Amino acid sequence: MRPKKRFDGIAVLNATFLILVSLLCILxxxxxxxxxxxxxxxxxxxxxxxWPVDFTFASYMYTMSRTEFWQSMLVSLTRIGIGTPxxxxxxxxVAYPLSKESHALRFRSxxxxxxxxxxxxxxxxxxxxxxxxEYGLLDSIWALVLPGAVPVFSVVLLLNFFRExxxxxxxxxxxxxxxxxxxxxxxxxxxxxPALATLALFSMVEHWNSWxxxxxxxxxxxxxxxxxxxxxxxxxxxxxxxxxxxxxDLALISDRTLKSSQIFLGSLPIILxxxxxxxxxxxxxxxxxxxx
Amino acid sequence: xxxxxxKELPLHLMLLPGLVMIILFSYxxxxxxxxxxxxxxxAKGLFGDQKWVxxxxxxxxxxxxxxxxxxxxxxxISSLKLILGLIIPLxxxxxxxxxxxxxxxxxxxxxxxxxxxxxxxVLGGILIDILSPSGGIVNEFLGxxxxxxxxxxxxxxxxxxxxxASDVWKNFxxxxxxxxxxxxxxxxxxxxAATIDGANRWHKTWHITIPGIRMVIxxxxxxxxxxxxxxGFDQVFNLYSPQVYxxxxxxDTFVYRIGLLDAxxxxxTAVGFFKSIISLTLISSSYFLxxxxxxxxxx
Numbered sequence: 001m002r003p004k005k006r007f008d009g010i011a012v013l014n015a016t017f018l019i020l021v022s023l024l025c026i027l028x029x030x031x032x033x034x035x036x037x038x039x040x041x042x043x044x045x046x047x048x049x050x051w052p053v054d055f056t057f058a059s060y061m062y063t064m065s066r067t068e069f070w071q072s073m074l075v076s077l078t079r080i081g082i083g084t085p086x087x088x089x090x091x092x093x094v095a096y097p098l099s100k101e102s103h104a105l106r107f108r109s110x111x112x113x114x115x116x117x118x119x120x121x122x123x124x125x126x127x128x129x130x131x132x133x134e135y136g137l138l139d140s141i142w143a144l145v146l147p148g149a150v151p152v153f154s155v156v157l158l159l160n161f162f163r164e165x166x167x168x169x170x171x172x173x174x175x176x177x178x179x180x181x182x183x184x185x186x187x188x189x190x191x192x193x194p195a196l197a198t199l200a201l202f203s204m205v206e207h208w209n210s211w212x213x214x215x216x217x218x219x220x221x222x223x224x225x226x227x228x229x230x231x232x233x234x235x236x237x238x239x240x241x242x243x244x245x246x247x248x249d250l251a252l253i254s255d256r257t258l259k260s261s262q263i264f265l266g267s268l269p270i271i272l273x274x275x276x277x278x279x280x281x282x283x284x285x286x287x288x289x290x291x292x
Numbered sequence: 293x294x295x296x297x298x299k300e301l302p303l304h305l306m307l308l309p310g311l312v313m314i315i316l317f318s319y320x321x322x323x324x325x326x327x328x329x330x331x332x333x334x335a336k337g338l339f340g341d342q343k344w345v346x347x348x349x350x351x352x353x354x355x356x357x358x359x360x361x362x363x364x365x366x367x368x369i370s371s372l373k374l375i376l377g378l379i380i381p382l383x384x385x386x387x388x389x390x391x392x393x394x395x396x397x398x399x400x401x402x403x404x405x406x407x408x409x410x411x412x413x414v415l416g417g418i419l420i421d422i423l424s425p426s427g428g429i430v431n432e433f434l435g436x437x438x439x440x441x442x443x444x445x446x447x448x449x450x451x452x453x454x455x456x457a458s459d460v461w462k463n464f465x466x467x468x469x470x471x472x473x474x475x476x477x478x479x480x481x482x483x484x485a486a487t488i489d490g491a492n493r494w495h496k497t498w499h500i501t502i503p504g505i506r507m508v509i510x511x512x513x514x515x516x517x518x519x520x521x522x523x524g525f526d527q528v529f530n531l532y533s534p535q536v537y538x539x540x541x542x543x544d545t546f547v548y549r550i551g552l553l554d555a556x557x558x559x560x561t562a563v564g565f566f567k568s569i570i571s572l573t574l575i576s577s578s579y580f581l582x583x584x585x586x587x588x589x590x591x
Binding site for chain 1: 300302303304306307309310311313314316317318319320321322323324325327332334337338384387388390391392393396399400401402403404405406407409410411412413414416417418419420421422427429432461465469473493525526529530544547548551552557560561563564565567568571572575576590591
């Protein structure tokens with residue numbers, strides 16, 4: 001299709017420019033990784049560019065020797081373990097009825113609006129916090145998973161996906177005597193696996209990356225998920241609840257390498273899962289944004 | 293009639309858990325906006341016997357000198373983010389589409405999309421490190437060109453632009469992929485025909501690519517209007533410090549500080565309520581416009 005008969009200057013310029021911009025997107029991360037594996041002296045003196053200087057695991061050893069790190073990691077994993085299945089279950093349960101025509105489900109539009117309004121309007125920070133406090137959820141893992149249990153955006157995506165499924169399949173199931181619950185479980189869910197995988201990834205990334213609710217709703221730092229823990233250490237520099245021994249250990253590692261290692265650990269699962277993430281999210285975006 | 297109801301009943305049952313959740317965690321907090329009209333004392337509880345003060349909280353806020361500044365910061369930061377966040381991805385999608393090599397194309401896509409997935413805690417940590425005036429790699433790089441040190445995150449002249457630039461940096465990969473997906477949907481026959489007619493790259497971009505994705509451009513622009521009062525809490529919260537409150541404080545961080553740190557619950561809720569009402573109006577109108585001009589429907 002593209003005859004390459006002569007040197008195309010603009011194309012080369014374009015490719016060069018795009019490659020430079022891509023570097024701009026990944027080099028900061030590579031720099032941080034390099035700093036995290038460098039000796040504290042090299043890092044503080046600013047010798048580190050894109051490759052570790054005096055390679056060492058010291059800052060990682062330090063971070064991993066902290067019980068707080070493992071505690072918060074556990075909270076994050078629990079959060080994903082409870083939150084993602086809950087999100088998926090509720091998304092399916094809400095999307096299936098809403099994918100029906102209005103005559104097949106009474107009050108369909110009332111229901112749909114009830115869910116949709118929650119995307120448009122909220123009470124704001126203080127009422128939200130007060131409500132959760134009155135439910136007695138502060139300092140509990142449920143405060144992190146229940147408020148976002150119904151991801152309305154995912155519901156909209158799945159609902160539209162369900163509508164594409166041929167009606168005949170469902171009718172055949174109904175004739176065979178399957179009820180709605182059975183139809184969802186044995187027909188809609190298996191057919192929607194790609195869509196559900198996308199939504200599962202959305203949900204996992206969301207849960208992993210959330211930090212503010214942990215910071216706000218967990219009074220006791222022992223209940224912080226990993227991102228909230230990193231936020232207090234890296235951004236707020238809150239070292240007040242550190243023992244004297246820990247302080248002495250810390251003196252041997254530079255602040256900079258330590259923070260860098262924590263930043264890297266906080267993004268590691270995302271980076272490892274990135275090939276999958278990218279593939280599915282592109283589908284998800286196309287599914288969600290460009291339809292209609 | 294009864295048979296129909298029995299057939300429908302499972303559907304209503306399926307909706308029940310979801311409904312309970314949004315009532316408990318979305319609608320009850322919405323009812324909580326009444327705090328905005330009270331002198332709220334948390335010990336008495338959300339539905340307790342609070343003292344009603346009418347619009348006092350709103351009046352108090354409007355008279356705060358910092359409020360106008362905060363409102364201005366919010367609008368300034370978010371509108372620049374919106375405009376650049378629409379144009380830059382469009383340009384990149386067109387440039388990417390022009391690439392002949394699929395390997396480079398895919399690698400570029402992979403790279404520019406990565407920051408989108410990282411949390412603002414992680415990116416905030418990275419930015420604080422690389423932008424630091426003492427040993428940050430960006431300042432060092434600028435130093436090679438004889439630029440004197442810039443305190444990106446601590447200088448009121450620089451801070452808003454640092455916010456805008458870093459937001460574009462995080463998110464433009466996402467927008468690019470949306471546009472690119474739309475460009476892929478354009479009929480290749482159009483390009484071939486144009487080539488035969490002697491059209492060059494610019495002609496094709498201007499007369500085929502851009503009109504071909506006009507709907508997506510309209511849609512994204514219209515929908516982003518609804519976000520005008522969201523200047524990015526996560527980002528600002530992780531990057532700001534007292535010395536840049538003047539230029540970087542936005543409505544959401546303002547609510548957080550007066551509400552939770554200063555314990556002025558009524559006042560903070562009033563600001564939040566004000567923001568929600570305007571946002572609701574903006575979002576509803578943007579959905580209306582999206583339906584009108586791009587035939588966009590949510591469900």
